[in-house]
Amino acid sequence: MEALVSQLFAGLSLGSVLLLAALGLALTFGQMGVINMAHGEFMMAGAYTAFVVQKSIADAGVSLLVSLVIGFLVGGLLGLVLEVTLISRMYHRPLDTLLVTFGVALVLQQLARDVFGAPNVDVRAPTWLSGAVEILGVGVPKTRLFILGLATLAVVALGLALKLTPLGRRIRATVANRDLAETAGISTRATDRLTFFLGSGVAGVAGVALTLLGSIGPTLGTNYIVDAFLVVVVGGIGQLKGAVIAALGLGLLQAGIEYSTTASLAKVLVFVIIVAFLQVRPQGLVAVRTRSLA
Amino acid sequence: MSAVAKIWGNERARLLVGVGVAGLLLFVVAPGVLSDFRLNLLAKFCCLAMVAVGIGLAWGRGGMLTLGQGVFFGLGGYLMAMHLKLADAGPGGVPDFMLLYGDGTVPAWWEPFRSPVVTVLAILLLPAGIAALLGLAVFKRRVRGAYFAILSQALAAAFAILLIGQQKVTGGTNGLNGFRSFFGFDLADPVNKQMLYYIAAGTLLVMVLVVRLVMRSRYGELLVAVRDQENRVRFLGYDPALVKVLAYAIAAAFAAIGGALFAPIVGIISPADVGVVPSIAFLVGVAIGGRATLLGPVVGSIAVSWAETSLSERFPSFWTYFLGALFIVVVAFLPDGFATLGRVRLRRRRPGPDEPADTSDDEPAHDEHEQATASAGRTA
Numbered sequence: 001m002e003a004l005v006s007q008l009f010a011g012l013s014l015g016s017v018l019l020l021a022a023l024g025l026a027l028t029f030g031q032m033g034v035i036n037m038a039h040g041e042f043m044m045a046g047a048y049t050a051f052v053v054q055k056s057i058a059d060a061g062v063s064l065l066v067s068l069v070i071g072f073l074v075g076g077l078l079g080l081v082l083e084v085t086l087i088s089r090m091y092h093r094p095l096d097t098l099l100v101t102f103g104v105a106l107v108l109q110q111l112a113r114d115v116f117g118a119p120n121v122d123v124r125a126p127t128w129l130s131g132a133v134e135i136l137g138v139g140v141p142k143t144r145l146f147i148l149g150l151a152t153l154a155v156v157a158l159g160l161a162l163k164l165t166p167l168g169r170r171i172r173a174t175v176a177n178r179d180l181a182e183t184a185g186i187s188t189r190a191t192d193r194l195t196f197f198l199g200s201g202v203a204g205v206a207g208v209a210l211t212l213l214g215s216i217g218p219t220l221g222t223n224y225i226v227d228a229f230l231v232v233v234v235g236g237i238g239q240l241k242g243a244v245i246a247a248l249g250l251g252l253l254q255a256g257i258e259y260s261t262t263a264s265l266a267k268v269l270v271f272v273i274i275v276a277f278l279q280v281r282p283q284g285l286v287a288v289r290t291r292s293l294a
Numbered sequence: 295m296s297a298v299a300k301i302w303g304n305e306r307a308r309l310l311v312g313v314g315v316a317g318l319l320l321f322v323v324a325p326g327v328l329s330d331f332r333l334n335l336l337a338k339f340c341c342l343a344m345v346a347v348g349i350g351l352a353w354g355r356g357g358m359l360t361l362g363q364g365v366f367f368g369l370g371g372y373l374m375a376m377h378l379k380l381a382d383a384g385p386g387g388v389p390d391f392m393l394l395y396g397d398g399t400v401p402a403w404w405e406p407f408r409s410p411v412v413t414v415l416a417i418l419l420l421p422a423g424i425a426a427l428l429g430l431a432v433f434k435r436r437v438r439g440a441y442f443a444i445l446s447q448a449l450a451a452a453f454a455i456l457l458i459g460q461q462k463v464t465g466g467t468n469g470l471n472g473f474r475s476f477f478g479f480d481l482a483d484p485v486n487k488q489m490l491y492y493i494a495a496g497t498l499l500v501m502v503l504v505v506r507l508v509m510r511s512r513y514g515e516l517l518v519a520v521r522d523q524e525n526r527v528r529f530l531g532y533d534p535a536l537v538k539v540l541a542y543a544i545a546a547a548f549a550a551i552g553g554a555l556f557a558p559i560v561g562i563i564s565p566a567d568v569g570v571v572p573s574i575a576f577l578v579g580v581a582i583g584g585r586a587t588l589l590g591p592v593v594g595s596i597a598v599s600w601a602e603t604s605l606s607e608r609f610p611s612f613w614t615y616f617l618g619a620l621f622i623v624v625v626a627f628l629p630d631g632f633a634t635l636g637r638v639r640l641r642r643r644r645p646g647p648d649e650p651a652d653t654s655d656d657e658p659a660h661d662e663h664e665q666a667t668a669s670a671g672r673t674a
Contacts, residue, residue: 029440033440035440035443035444086622086626089626090625090626093629094439094440095359095439095440095443096625096626096629098359098361098440098443099359099574099577099581099621099625100621100622100625100626102574102621103617103618103619103620103621103622103625104618104622105618106614106615106617106618106621107614107615107618107619107622109614110611110614110615110618113611114611222570222571226444226447226448226451226570229444229447229448230444230448232444233441233444233445262459263455263459264455264456264458264459264460265456265459267451267452267455267456268452268453268455268456270452271448271449271452274445274448275428275431275432275445276431278431278432278435278437278441278445279431279435282435282436282437282441
């Protein structure tokens with residue numbers, strides 16, 4: 001029983017990290033069909049933001065909260081700049097944007113290495129997040145619970161924003177049918193920019209959250225980007241629902257397989273399971289209905 | 295018909311000249327001018343260029359952006375390395391790293407690779423088979439575009455992690471290294487090193503010719519047609535999935551052969567050569583040279599490797615910026631690569647798909663880069 005609960009929490013915790021990493025990706029991918037390889041580096045930027053903020057604000061509790069806000073802005077602005085300078089120019093070439101953003105990722109990684117040094121750095125967790133909470137007889141680290149809460153908050157906030165705000169309506173309309181949205185008077189260009197800002201901002205927040213789990217380095221983004229992509233593929237290009245189910249599902253799956261085999265075998269098995277899953281649902285769990293042949 | 299005959303004649307003449315020049319450069323000039331060390335480097339670049347030729351076929355001609363060629367490169371390299379390690383250990387011997395990390399016995403699935411014949415067959419067939427299986431699973435279900443790219447990338451990530459995790463049989467992060475002989479020839483002997491160079495250069499030339507042959511065939515036309523208008527090909531009664539699978543499998547076999555020669559030439563194959571980043575790095579040479587041309591990937595790949603070796607030792611951080619900038623500039627502003635530089639100005643800029651409503655317009659994730667490379671299809 002205890003083993004089961006502890007595995008369940010390990011899976012949920014991995015899933016919530018994946019979810020934070022993939023939320024922004026799902027948003028920009030669903031909207032524009034753009035695979036942003038630099039998304040992981042936006043997370044890295046968020047993580048280093050937390051590091052810089054902590055240098056100026058000694059109180060770890062306050063600096064974490066401030067970092068979350070600034071991390072969102074840093075990630076968002078990076079995304080906005082990327083969208084305006086490069087992605088908007090390559091509108092009908094989604095596969096090429098993948099390569100371009102990989103170039104951006106390389107540059108950002110090297111920049112981090114030159115500015116902050118190649119060795120990893122640490123961000124202190126606030127005292128109110130140290131220790132563990134006992135749930136069903138299992139000790140769960142508070143930091144993990146905090147990330148789970150943060151992921152939930154991010155999903156709820158994004159979900160409400162998509163549902164209720166005018167921007168959310170425009171985003172949903174653009175995802176469903178870009179041409180029709182344009183015809184209806186929505187500036188899809190402006191919507192794209194705001195979506196990219198929002199999605200990249202979430203990446204920044206994810207980066208700040210990751211500082212609670214361990215030290216941070218220039219390759220932080222690369223460690224998460226592939227898994228985040230897989231979440232988007234499995235979830236489909238629908239709204240947030242797909243990403244949430246896929247992230248938690250993959251997290252639980254990975255943790256479950258890891259329990260009975262090894263971490264490296266689990267990675268391969270998860271990949272095989274995903275390919276098998278795509279045989280059943282090639283469009284992912286939740287997809288916008290279209291009449292296209294693809 | 296005379297016009298067709300004229301073009302054919304010209305093409306053939308161009309090919310003869312091209313092959314002649316390439317052969318002269320690779321087999322006469324390079325060995326005459328370069329030191330043993332430089333020649334060995336060139337041999338290594340030839341191996342990397344083999345992967346590029348395959349990517350040119352799958353991506354440039356077939357429209358399949360594969361971010362995971364490192365997997366097949368690595369498979370070829372590791373298969374060859376297993377044989378070399380076993381051969382060095384002698385009949386019934388155990389490779390040194392297994393004594394270090396493992397329990398001192400050779401696992402049963404290693405045993406067949408004591409035979410050179412099995413090894414060569416495995417290098418030719420196993421990676422191509424895996425590519426065909428994955429391709430069938432993916433393309434049959436019409437997963438394509440960015441989805442395929444992500445899956446191939448995930449495969450590379452999983453493969454690298456698996457190699458690192460199974461240290462007892464793969465050598466872990468260190469990989470397999472310290473080979474002493476290559477099919478009975480002493481690797482320390484410069485003459486044998488030179489022989490390896492000739493093998494690599496010759497193989498590369500043969501691969502280019504194979505791709506040309508494939509592209510001149512009916513199948514080659516189909517491949518380009520699938521890239522540009524998959525649904526129309528389907529309506530004509532062909533199965534686009536099979537067309538794609540074949541090109542992907544050929545690309546995998548090319549990458550595997552490149553890896554298999556890379557291992558003895560460089561003396562090491564490790565997870566650092568096969569993961570996500572090296573897999574994507576293979577693409578830059580192809581993109582720069584011209585993805586849909588015959589010689590573009592080869593020239594681009596060798597040029598990038600050469601620049602990397604000469605620049606990164608002196609300015610390691612500058613090289614990474616430079617590589618990133620190359621990716622950005624070439625892909626964003628020169629999508630067809632330098633091989634088509636002269637044609638770029640003439641190319642008609644098309645705002646969007648000039649297609650009837652039956653294409654996947656409302657699902658941008660599935661849009662191939664048809665518009666970008668449609669004009670490049672002619673540059674054979």
